[in-house]
Amino acid sequence: MELNELYRDVILDHNRRPRNFGPLEAADASAEGFNPMCGDRLTLRLKLAGDRIEDIRFEGQGCAISTASASLMTEAVKGKTRAEALRLFGRVHGLLTDDAALGEDLGKLAALSGVREFPARVKCASLCWHTLSSALQSPASSTSPAVSTE
Amino acid sequence: MKNMALLDEIAPFDVLDVRRDFPVLARVVHGKPLTYLDNGASAQRPNAVIDAVDDYERRHHANIHRGVHTLSQEATALYEGARDRLVRFINARSRHELIFVRGTTEAINLVAQSYARPLLQAGDEVLITHLEHHANIVPWQILCGQTGARLVVAPMDERGEIHAEAVEALMGPRTRLFACAHVSNALGTVLPIRRLVAAAKSRGIATLIDGAQAVPHMAVDVQELDCDFYAFSGHKLFGPTGIGVLYGREALLERMPPWQGGGDMILAVSFEGTIYNSLPYKFEAGTPNISGTIGLGAAIDYLQSLDLHGARAHEHSLLDHATHTLSAIDGLRIIGTAGDKASLISFVVEGVHPHDLGTILDEDGIAIRTGHHCAMPVMEFFNVPATARASFAFYNTIEEVDRLAAAVARARAIFA
Numbered sequence: 001m002e003l004n005e006l007y008r009d010v011i012l013d014h015n016r017r018p019r020n021f022g023p024l025e026a027a028d029a030s031a032e033g034f035n036p037m038c039g040d041r042l043t044l045r046l047k048l049a050g051d052r053i054e055d056i057r058f059e060g061q062g063c064a065i066s067t068a069s070a071s072l073m074t075e076a077v078k079g080k081t082r083a084e085a086l087r088l089f090g091r092v093h094g095l096l097t098d099d100a101a102l103g104e105d106l107g108k109l110a111a112l113s114g115v116r117e118f119p120a121r122v123k124c125a126s127l128c129w130h131t132l133s134s135a136l137q138s139p140a141s142s143t144s145p146a147v148s149t150e
Numbered sequence: 151m152k153n154m155a156l157l158d159e160i161a162p163f164d165v166l167d168v169r170r171d172f173p174v175l176a177r178v179v180h181g182k183p184l185t186y187l188d189n190g191a192s193a194q195r196p197n198a199v200i201d202a203v204d205d206y207e208r209r210h211h212a213n214i215h216r217g218v219h220t221l222s223q224e225a226t227a228l229y230e231g232a233r234d235r236l237v238r239f240i241n242a243r244s245r246h247e248l249i250f251v252r253g254t255t256e257a258i259n260l261v262a263q264s265y266a267r268p269l270l271q272a273g274d275e276v277l278i279t280h281l282e283h284h285a286n287i288v289p290w291q292i293l294c295g296q297t298g299a300r301l302v303v304a305p306m307d308e309r310g311e312i313h314a315e316a317v318e319a320l321m322g323p324r325t326r327l328f329a330c331a332h333v334s335n336a337l338g339t340v341l342p343i344r345r346l347v348a349a350a351k352s353r354g355i356a357t358l359i360d361g362a363q364a365v366p367h368m369a370v371d372v373q374e375l376d377c378d379f380y381a382f383s384g385h386k387l388f389g390p391t392g393i394g395v396l397y398g399r400e401a402l403l404e405r406m407p408p409w410q411g412g413g414d415m416i417l418a419v420s421f422e423g424t425i426y427n428s429l430p431y432k433f434e435a436g437t438p439n440i441s442g443t444i445g446l447g448a449a450i451d452y453l454q455s456l457d458l459h460g461a462r463a464h465e466h467s468l469l470d471h472a473t474h475t476l477s478a479i480d481g482l483r484i485i486g487t488a489g490d491k492a493s494l495i496s497f498v499v500e501g502v503h504p505h506d507l508g509t510i511l512d513e514d515g516i517a518i519r520t521g522h523h524c525a526m527p528v529m530e531f532f533n534v535p536a537t538a539r540a541s542f543a544f545y546n547t548i549e550e551v552d553r554l555a556a557a558v559a560r561a562r563a564i565f566a
Contacts, residue, residue, distance in 0.1 A: 003509075003510060003513050003564070006509065007506075007510075007564055012564070012565065015565070016565075036522070036526075037521055037522070038504075038505045038520070038521055038535075038536060039504075039505075039521065039522060039529070039535030039536040040505070040535075041535070061535055062503065062505075062535075063503035063504075063505035063506045064502075064503060064506045064565065065505075065506070118509060120509070121505075121509060124505065
């Protein structure tokens with residue numbers, strides 16, 4: 001286990017300067033993610049054009065892994081359809097938890113593969129993806145309880 | 151002569167000697183010597199405890215209080231012998247006042263349900279403070295839901311101190327019970343317990359002290375404190391998990407109904423009715439944690455074999471050194487700066503989330519706690535999502551504090 005495998009430059013960069021960070025006016029869908037034990041919290045907002053994610057932004061506070069993961073996710077799913085985004089979630093989930101999963105052709109998301117060696121931190125990296133899944137599956141319900149991966 | 155003999159037996163405190171009593175401290179984690187600074191969550195066990203539990207399991211195990219055979223008598227003697235040690239350890243008046251429970255949490259729930267619930271009426275008040283552990287908040291919230299009583303919270307200042315005047319101002323005609331920590335688990339603050347208990351007592355208010363973080367660090371004399379209830383856990387006191395103590399004033403325990411029904415807490419049972427056992431057994435239904443209790447008794451023996459005065463002085467030097475060394479790190483903010491603190495230190499580092507800090511320190515073999523420390527109202531007060539907390543025991547060293555500071559500085563460099 002090497003720390004520089006976990007805190008790769010891409011992760012540190014996205015933690016320092018998260019992309020697509022801030023409010024999103026007139027969002028069509030949103031969801032909250034909250035891991036109360038460690039205090040990671042994010043709000044995800046989406047603008048949908050039919051089935052396609054036209055825009056996505058997030059707000060909140062959390063550790064470097066959760067912040068960078070959310071930032072990378074927003075970049076990766078913008079422009080994708082619901083089904084494509086959920087398929088990507090499945091692949092990222094495999095990358096985080098399954099030894100055999102490879103990060104090839106996942107682009108920058110592959111930077112998260114170091115998390116696998118730190119089991120206590122998988123929940124940090126996956127929080128935003130579970131939150132996205134919730135927002136995509138029940139876009140109308142703004143009253144759903146916060147998603148948690150703890 | 152007697153004093154001389156005592157002085158001969160107890161060697162002056164030597165941290166390197168004491169460390170050899172704790173086998174886990176020799177461990178290597180990620181290729182580095184273990185630096186265990188999470189004693190506030192759970193302390194490590196000395197050989198004396200491990201051996202006592204092992205000996206019981208290998209040679210003496212049987213159920214207690216109910217067999218005429220040899221093993222049952224031996225197990226009973228070991229279990230009740232541990233009670234005697236704990237009675238002396240906190241200076242309770244008698245064995246009747248010392249109830250074995252699973253831990254501090256169970257002790258507080260027992261008092262809430264057995265003492266307070268029959269007593270409280272709608273509009274009555276339970277008074278706590280802002281720095282309590284969830285275990286000293288939630289049982290009272292449940293109780294208030296059951297009785298219509300109101301939970302009143304005494305304020306804390308920006309240093310994490312509780313001022314007696316502010317608490318006393320909230321002790322009103324409807325206050326039935328005052329419950330507070332002796333030492334804050336999230337901040338280290340030592341509360342002015344004697345004064346708070348005296349103020350409550352003069353107003354006829356019952357008192358419960360959560361001593362989980364106090365007993366490992368200071369002598370506790372329940373008669374001197376004069377509280378009605380005092381609760382603590384064995385595993386923070388170098389004993390096993392799953393065993394703790396509720397001290398209660400005998401007159402109150404006598405009046406309280408049993409909390410759980412079952413074996414051992416009865417004298418006679420028929421379908422028409424049951425005669426309850428006397429104290430302390432009335433509150434110990436079912437087969438208890440026998441090995442854990444014996445282990446806790448052994449922990450008390452171990453502690454009393456140490457130069458505790460020297461151990462406390464050493465802990466204070468650890469806290470002073472940690473406060474000094476960590477404060478010197480740019481961007482580090484200590485959360486909880488009370489004048490009187492036990493040897494734990496909560497902090498946040500600018501630009502480094504506590505969770506990332508915990509992972510980076512672990513790679514250096516350093517175990518600290520990160521998170522909200524089961525004290526979310528404290529985190530909210532200081533406007534932080536979580537803190538990093540290093541909590542020291544007498545077996546920690548100045549060198550370990552330096553290792554902590556160096557690793558924190560390294561973490562800051564990674565995120566700079």
